[in-house]
Structures are given as C-alpha cells and as structure tokens.
Amino acid sequence: MERVPVLKIGDILLVSIQTDMEDQVALQLQEDLAARIVATGCHGVIIDISALDIVDSFVGRTLATIASISRVLDAETVVVGMRPAVAITLVELGLSLPGIRTALNVELGMAMLARERAADDDEQNDDAEEPAVTQP
Amino acid sequence: MERVPVLKIGDILLVSIQTDMEDQVALQLQEDLAARIVATGCHGVIIDISALDIVDSFVGRTLATIASISRVLDAETVVVGMRPAVAITLVELGLSLPGIRTALNVELGMAMLARERAADDDEQNDDAEEPAVTQP
Incomplete structure (x- = not known):
C-alpha cells in the first residue's frame, strides 16, 4: 500500500501529498501523523498540496480531520x-x-507556525508572571 | 502528468519521491530542480526516498544524474x-x-549540507586571505 511519508524538520512535521488521496491512504496518513506528533513532540504540521490538481470534498475533509487531530x-x-x-x-x-x-509555501507556513508558537509561549509566560491574587 | 514538487526550505530544496519514477517524471524532475536551483540560488538539495520500496538501476541513475546536474x-x-x-x-x-x-533522515541531511557549506566558506576565506605571491 502507498504511504505518504512524514518528514521531521526541527519542530515541524512536513507532509507532501502527491497522489490522489484514497480512503486507505488518508486513514494511514492520519494514523502515521498522530503517531509521529506524539513520538516527536512536534508542535507544527505543514501539509504541502502543490502537487494536487484537484481538491475535492473528501480531500478537504481529510485535511480538516488531520488539523483537528493535530x-x-x-x-x-x-x-x-x-x-x-x-x-x-x-x-x-x-x-x-x-x-x-493556509500559507503560500512551506517557508511562509513555517514562519506562521513559529510566530504562533512564540505568541503562545509569551502568553504562558505572562500567565506565569501574573502576581497571585491575594485573598483579603 | 505527474510532477514531483520541489519545496524550498531556507537554503535547501527538498524533494520527496513517492511514486515509481517513470522516464517522463524523472526528466521533468531534473528540469524542475535545475530551474529551481538557478531561480533560488540554493546550495543544497535533499531527496527523500523513504516512501520507495524499490530502488532499481534506473532510479539509481536518475539520482546520480540529479546529483551531477546540481x-x-x-x-x-x-x-x-x-x-x-x-x-x-x-x-x-x-x-x-x-x-x-546519503544521510539517515532530512534533519541529518540538512546538518550535513550546512557543515559542508561552512567548510567551503572557510576554505574560500582562507584562499582570499592568502598573501599574494610577489613576483621577483
């Protein structure tokens, strides 16, 4: 069976979809990706669809499912x-x-993920630095 | 016709080969890659073959040709x-x-390319710093 490879680059997992997504391939990709996220602790997933001529409702749903799982x-x-x-x-x-x-290309996608990660970290730090409310 | 996408990540072009390489696909990839190297000025190419079950002599030759062109x-x-x-x-x-x-995965391949690039740059700097031989 065909399998879409998941490539790890730093803190990001990269998937390049090149073939028509059939049911089994899509399910396998969801499983592989979930397993890799857990195994690597990556915080970002980039899915490149530049090879796809057509994105139908099934592919759209698959992408949405992957995003939700991630x-x-x-x-x-x-x-x-x-x-x-x-x-x-x-x-x-x-x-x-x-x-x-969405982003135009892999580099812009990586930049987007890095920005959001930085913003998230800032928020968490802000939360941590907030002085505890003292009970009267 | 199928086309293998070439992804730019920083100073590196990444190609993930997922389908059996037929003649036309291989030729197209060579052309696309050469064009992208010239257009982007990238100094490294990483070809991921983790999706391939079989690498025969044709694929081996294609990879060698790509390496030579690059x-x-x-x-x-x-x-x-x-x-x-x-x-x-x-x-x-x-x-x-x-x-x-070869390298085991994309990250190690990127590290290898970065190391070599750094070594090349050092050499060039050394060459530049060498005192000119004065003619007697």
Missing part, C-alpha cells in the same frame, strides 16, 4: 502550496476549508 | 530516508550509488 495533540496545522486553479475550483464548489489555515 | 550548478545533493531493505537489495544488485551522498 490540534488535540497540541500541534497546529498549516496547508501550503495550493494552486490558484485549485482555490478557484474549491470556492466554486462551495468548499472554503473551514478550520484550515 | 553539482555543476553549485548545489550539493544528499539522498535521505533509504529503507534498510532498499539498501540491502541495492547492494545485492551490485549497485552502490557511486557519487551519491
């Missing part, structure tokens, strides 16, 4: 490399990929 | 993610991928 495992997902024609067709089909963040 | 365009190539079974089969077939450097 989120509950404390990793953010960014879909990158969407072709202009794919974006046009998606919207014409009435699909707008709700819940999925 | 080299004349001032970019080094590292092949990463080879499965143990693939390595065993390759050697049994009498193929040892001459002229191709």
Whole structure:
C-alpha cells in the first residue's frame, strides 16, 4: 500500500501529498501523523498540496480531520502550496476549508507556525508572571 | 502528468519521491530542480526516498544524474530516508550509488549540507586571505 511519508524538520512535521488521496491512504496518513506528533513532540504540521490538481470534498475533509487531530495533540496545522486553479475550483464548489489555515509555501507556513508558537509561549509566560491574587 | 514538487526550505530544496519514477517524471524532475536551483540560488538539495520500496538501476541513475546536474550548478545533493531493505537489495544488485551522498533522515541531511557549506566558506576565506605571491 502507498504511504505518504512524514518528514521531521526541527519542530515541524512536513507532509507532501502527491497522489490522489484514497480512503486507505488518508486513514494511514492520519494514523502515521498522530503517531509521529506524539513520538516527536512536534508542535507544527505543514501539509504541502502543490502537487494536487484537484481538491475535492473528501480531500478537504481529510485535511480538516488531520488539523483537528493535530490540534488535540497540541500541534497546529498549516496547508501550503495550493494552486490558484485549485482555490478557484474549491470556492466554486462551495468548499472554503473551514478550520484550515493556509500559507503560500512551506517557508511562509513555517514562519506562521513559529510566530504562533512564540505568541503562545509569551502568553504562558505572562500567565506565569501574573502576581497571585491575594485573598483579603 | 505527474510532477514531483520541489519545496524550498531556507537554503535547501527538498524533494520527496513517492511514486515509481517513470522516464517522463524523472526528466521533468531534473528540469524542475535545475530551474529551481538557478531561480533560488540554493546550495543544497535533499531527496527523500523513504516512501520507495524499490530502488532499481534506473532510479539509481536518475539520482546520480540529479546529483551531477546540481553539482555543476553549485548545489550539493544528499539522498535521505533509504529503507534498510532498499539498501540491502541495492547492494545485492551490485549497485552502490557511486557519487551519491546519503544521510539517515532530512534533519541529518540538512546538518550535513550546512557543515559542508561552512567548510567551503572557510576554505574560500582562507584562499582570499592568502598573501599574494610577489613576483621577483
């Protein structure tokens, strides 16, 4: 069976989808990705779809599921490399990929994830630094 | 026609080969990669073959050609993610991928390229700092 490889680059897992996503491939990818997030402790997932000519509702749903799984495992997902024609067709089909963040290419996706991670860390630090409210 | 996407990450171009390389796909990849090296000025190419079950002599030759093309365009190539079974089969077939450097995964490949780049830069600096030989 075909399997989409998951590549680790620093704190990010990169998936490049190149073939039509069939049910089994999509399920396997969800499992592999979840396992890798847990094994590596990565906080970001980038899915490159620049090789895809068509993104139909099944692929859209698969991407949304991956994003949701990642989120509950404390990793953010960014879909990158969407072709202009794919974006046009998606919207014409009435699909707008709700819940999925996108960036133009892998580098911009990485920058987006790094920015958000930094913002999250700041928030946590702020929380930690907040003086405890003293009870009267 | 299928096309293997070339992803730019910093100073490195990343290619993840997931399908059986047919003639046309291999030729297209060579062209795309050469064009991207020139367009981006990247000095490193990483080819991930972790999705491949089989590396035959054609794929071996394609990888060698890509490495040679990259080299004349001032970019080094590292092949990463080879499965143990693939390595065993390759050697049994009498193929040892001459002229191709390998690393276990993308991260180690990136580290290898960064090290070599640093070493090259040092050499160039040394050359530049060498005092000119004065003619008698």
